[in-house]
Amino acid sequence: MPLKHGLLGLLNYQNTTGYELNKSFKESLNFFWKAQTSQIYRELSKMENEGWLVSERIVQHKRPNKKVYSITDSGKKELDNWLNTNESLEWITLRSEFLLKLFFSDEKSKQENIDYVKQYKSKCQEAMLSLEATGAIIAKHSEALGDPEKAFYWEQTAIFGYMYYEMCLKWADTVIMKMEEK
């Protein structure tokens, strides 16, 4: 249940609400793990039932009341456990509706398929840009923490993304070339 553990990981840095977690999640983990807002709330209450978290309800005027979650010892143990056991870890997963369609695109015209792959390229370029923005966020965090090493692993994940999109673009170019030669 990686989503739960991602949330535990964030809550291990600081106590916070579902709303804030949702934002942090989207700022940091979102590129390699997506989570819906509603999913985050649901997982949080489940984790509270498990005893991994406790919550405190804060009454607010002007804003809806909120629930601040904090991780318990049992939650820390669970997080630790997840980090340290790699049985049942899905090391590699690839899932692409884009490729699924391409697979079945034999009947479509050459030109349609070329356009399709070109559209893909432009999505990759967009994604790269947004990763560059993440790069800036990482740099800011590192500075704020005063320790450039603090964000080392975060940075490596962003680099992964960067290399991934580069590879996708390279692949797309060679496919387009081959299609044009057909």
Added chain:
Amino acid sequence: MPLKHGLLGLLNYQNTTGYELNKSFKESLNFFWKAQTSQIYRELSKMENEGWLVSERIVQHKRPNKKVYSITDSGKKELDNWLNTNESLEWITLRSEFLLKLFFSDEKSKQENIDYVKQYKSKCQEAMLSLEATGAIIAKHSEALGDPEKAFYWEQTAIFGYMYYEMCLKWADTVIMKMEEK
């Protein structure tokens, strides 16, 4: 609902049973789209309710009876529609429990993390080998069909996989180097 459409795509080649579809799926699409056996059966019956498929029950001795599905005109239309509209297509998705853990691995020892990434490398190498096997399957299919172009797009998806794993290995090597320098 890409799984439904993947199944439609396969059924567009030939009428067959859930059992056989499951096998074809795993041989061809599995590398970029996973489906559980049970999921395939469920989707098939839903698609029959939608009118995209019809089925015929074949009574067997020695083997459990089976249901042979065939695609209807309405199913063909649906498939065509899916292939030709890219609104709502998820062009890029990346999801990696491996990276999620790495993100939170600051507290772990340098050596543990190096080992972790090395394990990842070996999974990538395995995956590459299994893609090479797929390459052989593709070649056989092409020959069987007599037309090397028939499997062109299939081949391109396999090449994508190949380049992907290459990239992963390259990334892993640079990360390991950086970790060793820490």
Added chain:
DNA sequence: TGGGTCATGTAACCTGTTACATGATTAG
């Protein structure tokens, strides 16, 4: 002053995963 967006979430539905059932047949 009317339409977004912020700050909180909840409900319903659809998809994916895990576990199980059963009677041949094949492998060791």
Added chain:
DNA sequence: CTAATCATGTAACAGGTTACATGACCCA
């Protein structure tokens, strides 16, 4: 002869997606 695998699936549950709710505040 016994255990695994084949050839069919079904059931239950967990995870992911889409749609909606509400009362402030901010912008044009």
